[in-house]
Amino acid sequence: MRLSRLSRTTLGLVTGLILLVVYVPLLVVLVNSFSTSTSLTWPPPGLTLEWWGRAFRSAGALEAVGTSVQVAIVSTIISLVLGTLISLALQRFEFFGREAISLLIILPIALPGIITGIALNNFFRTIMGVPLSIWTVVIAHATFCIVTVFNNVIARLRRLGTNLEEASADLGAGVWTTFRLVTFPQLRSALLAGGLLAFALSFDEIIVTTFTAGSGVTTLPIFILNNMFRPSQAPIVAVIAVVLVLVSILPIYIAQRLSGSEQRR
Amino acid sequence: MTSTPAELRPRRTAARAGSVFLSTHPRARLALLLSAPLFWLGLVYIVALVLLLVTAFWSVDSFTGQISQTWTLDNILTVITGSLYQTVTLRTLGVALLVTLIDVALALPIAFYMAKVATPRMQRILVIAVLTPLWASYLVKAYAWRSVLSQDGILEWLVAPFGGHTPGYGLPATIITLAYLWLPYVILPIYAGLERVPDSLLEASGDLGGKTWSTLRLVVFPLALPAIIAGTIFSFSLSLGDYITVNIVGGANQMLGNLVYTNVGAANNLPLASAIALIPIVIIFGYLFLVRRTGALDNL
Numbered sequence: 001m002r003l004s005r006l007s008r009t010t011l012g013l014v015t016g017l018i019l020l021v022v023y024v025p026l027l028v029v030l031v032n033s034f035s036t037s038t039s040l041t042w043p044p045p046g047l048t049l050e051w052w053g054r055a056f057r058s059a060g061a062l063e064a065v066g067t068s069v070q071v072a073i074v075s076t077i078i079s080l081v082l083g084t085l086i087s088l089a090l091q092r093f094e095f096f097g098r099e100a101i102s103l104l105i106i107l108p109i110a111l112p113g114i115i116t117g118i119a120l121n122n123f124f125r126t127i128m129g130v131p132l133s134i135w136t137v138v139i140a141h142a143t144f145c146i147v148t149v150f151n152n153v154i155a156r157l158r159r160l161g162t163n164l165e166e167a168s169a170d171l172g173a174g175v176w177t178t179f180r181l182v183t184f185p186q187l188r189s190a191l192l193a194g195g196l197l198a199f200a201l202s203f204d205e206i207i208v209t210t211f212t213a214g215s216g217v218t219t220l221p222i223f224i225l226n227n228m229f230r231p232s233q234a235p236i237v238a239v240i241a242v243v244l245v246l247v248s249i250l251p252i253y254i255a256q257r258l259s260g261s262e263q264r265r
Numbered sequence: 266m267t268s269t270p271a272e273l274r275p276r277r278t279a280a281r282a283g284s285v286f287l288s289t290h291p292r293a294r295l296a297l298l299l300s301a302p303l304f305w306l307g308l309v310y311i312v313a314l315v316l317l318l319v320t321a322f323w324s325v326d327s328f329t330g331q332i333s334q335t336w337t338l339d340n341i342l343t344v345i346t347g348s349l350y351q352t353v354t355l356r357t358l359g360v361a362l363l364v365t366l367i368d369v370a371l372a373l374p375i376a377f378y379m380a381k382v383a384t385p386r387m388q389r390i391l392v393i394a395v396l397t398p399l400w401a402s403y404l405v406k407a408y409a410w411r412s413v414l415s416q417d418g419i420l421e422w423l424v425a426p427f428g429g430h431t432p433g434y435g436l437p438a439t440i441i442t443l444a445y446l447w448l449p450y451v452i453l454p455i456y457a458g459l460e461r462v463p464d465s466l467l468e469a470s471g472d473l474g475g476k477t478w479s480t481l482r483l484v485v486f487p488l489a490l491p492a493i494i495a496g497t498i499f500s501f502s503l504s505l506g507d508y509i510t511v512n513i514v515g516g517a518n519q520m521l522g523n524l525v526y527t528n529v530g531a532a533n534n535l536p537l538a539s540a541i542a543l544i545p546i547v548i549i550f551g552y553l554f555l556v557r558r559t560g561a562l563d564n565l
Contacts (some may be wrong), residue, residue: 003382003477011378018371019394022448025409026401028419032412040412042419082302089298093291101299104306110498111549112506114522115314118542122320122535123313126332143309146302174284175294204402206509207522211529224404225509228411241405248401 026245033238038231055239064223071134071219072202075141079198080191082142083149091157108144116144117211124212132214140212141205145198152194153187160186196251220244321539332535340540350524354544357521360440361504367444368451368500369493376452377485380459381467392456399449407513410442414514438514443504450503451496458492459485491560501552505545521545 003011028042033051035044055061086105090098108116120140124130164186168178206221213222224240227233287294324337344350379391398406413420414431421431432438462485470480508522521544528538 007477008382011374011382014374015378015391018375019391022394022398022445024419025406025413025445026398028412029405029409039417040415041417042412042422082305085298086302089295089302093295093298095295101303104311108310110502110553112502112522112545114506114508114525115317115542115546116310118525118529118535118538119313119317120309121529122317122539123309126320126535127316139309143306146306169288174281175287176280176284204404206404207506210526221402221404224402224408228404228408228513237408241402241408244405245397245401249397 029238029241033235033242035235038234040234051235051239055236055243058236060218060223060227061220061236061240064218064220067134067218068203068220071137071141072199074138075145075202076195076198078138078142079145079149080195083146083194083198084153084187084191086146087150087154087157091154092162105147105150109147113144113205113207114211116140117208120208121211132212132217134214134217136212136214137209137217137219140208141202144205144208145201148197148201149191149194152190152197156187156190193255196255200248200251317539317542320536321543323536325534325536340537341543343537344540344544350541350544353519353521353524356436356518357505357545358548360436360443360520361501363440364443364447364504365451365497365500367440368448369455369497371444371448372451372455372496373493376455376459379452379456380462381464395449395452395456403446404509404513406446407442407510410438410445411513414438414441434514434516436515436518438516439511439518439520442510442514443507444500446510447500447503450499454492454495454499455489458489458495461492462488494556494559498552498556502545502549505548 031044032040034047034049035041036046036048036050037044086101090102117140120136120143121132124132124136130136160183164182165178168182169175173181204221206225209219209221210225213219218226220240224237228237287297320332321340322336322338323332323334324339325331326333375391375395379388379395383391411434412418414433415421416431416433418431424430432441466484466488467480470484475483506522508520508526511518511520511523521541525538525541528534528541532538
């Protein structure tokens with residue numbers, strides 16, 4: 001198949017156009033965060049730095065960031081451990097029910113968040129009689145974060161093979177020593193990439209969170225949702241949005257570097 | 266030949282004994298690896314899902330607001346026969362299908378350009394360009410569309426000189442916003458799938474006289490189909506359960522998610538909410554069942 005110059009250019013233009021449309025809304029938010037209008041008017045009637053100052057002094061916003069970071073860190077750690085264990089099991093062993101388990105891992109993201117949310121809400125409140133708290137959020141987040149770790153680690157394990165581990169065992173290293181000194185160092189960048197994704201997923205999650213968060217627990221997405229429709233707070237939400245996008249560039253860059261360096265290897 | 270010095274000999278500790286046992290018993294190793302994750306996913310997820318199903322057959326005492334665990338088909342019947350639920354189900358299904366169609370239509374040219382036309386350098390840039398909005402918060406993006414589509418937003422400002430108008434808030438806005446939100450999730454699997462189609466096959470098709478369109482239709486499309494379906498699973502399933510986007514840009518319209526949400530929160534009727542939640546579960550399992558033979562599930 002030879003694509004003519006015309007069709008190549010057309011494809012390139014279509015791609016460029018779609019990506020442009022993808023970025024316009026984000027740019028609008030950037031501009032709105034400097035706008036003197038509180039009602040999302042375009043073009044902005046004037047520019048001000050007031051919202052940026054207020055956002056960084058807003059106790060509610062800062063507290064919400066803290067809560068989100070805590071939830072994301074704990075659920076990332078849990079999903080790293082569980083995701084690594086399960087990818088080792090599925091990659092290194094053949095056993096009955098293997099397919100079912102891999103379906104089970106993707107289910108929390110294949111089913112809509114509202115299903116996971118209401119199922120856990122029902123489980124905690126009605127069945128277990130546990131009041132919703134920050135820990136119920138962590139449990140819920142860890143459940144759907146396992147898959148991102150799993151995907152990264154299992155892809156790495158597939159490529160690694162078992163030669164080095166067998167050599168280590170032949171040289172007398174025990175199971176744990178082999179994991180610590182041979183397997184783990186080779187998994188490190190996959191774990192970092194998977195962990196970053198898990199962190200981002202948890203940090204941004206709103207639907208499952210609304211169903212599993214106790215009344216006093218305000219993660220950043222909950223804070224945004226509560227303040228989005230208040231005219232005096234809307235520009236502050238825009239500021240938070242811009243900061244989030246800017247902050248997220250760093251992990252994308254790292255994750256990209258990690259997977260890029262793997263492809264070249 | 267001297268014997269191995271004592272300090273180099275493996276120590277006979279409990280840990281050592283455990284390690285020896287594990288290395289000679291692969292099944293024990295497997296059990297140890299699987300127990301914690303399966304305990305977690307089984308208890309937290311599967312049990313919760315099954316109990317959701319069970320709760321749909323319970324009811325709420327209208328006086329005390331407590332859940333009474335007597336079996337009843339009332340909720341299921343209400344959901345199946347109630348005209349509100351039928352309308353909302355059809356609306357949600359329509360929105361999810363349209364969103365999926367739009368996303369596939371937009372993702373195909375981009376993914377194809379990324380995988381088969383762009384230079385390696387351009388390819389890397391495009392992957393980042395597609396991934397970056399994925400990291401911007403879901404709420405932020407929905408909020409961005411609220412501002413783009415508002416009566417004095419940028420869209421009205423752009424199209425008003427040509428006699429156009431923003432669709433405002435409503436179902437079209439919901440569809441646009443959802444399609445926007447899930448687009449990267451659809452592009453990425455299709456791009457990965459197209460990348461796996463060997464260039465040599467495209468060349469062979471060209472050498473055998475296949476025109477561009479017939480090559481695309483007869484070679485590229487069948488090979489990329491599992492990846493395309495994998496992409497549709499995301500956009501379809503995510504749209505079916507959404508209730509926040511429709512709150513933000515959908516005006517007064519309700520989707521299935523809204524009905525579930527009100528019944529969990531304000532109405533405090535978990536059994537009815539569970540029964541409503543069964544609708545998207547049934548639809549998605551039906552869809553997964555339909556596409557399982559295409560190999561799409563390995564492309565997720």
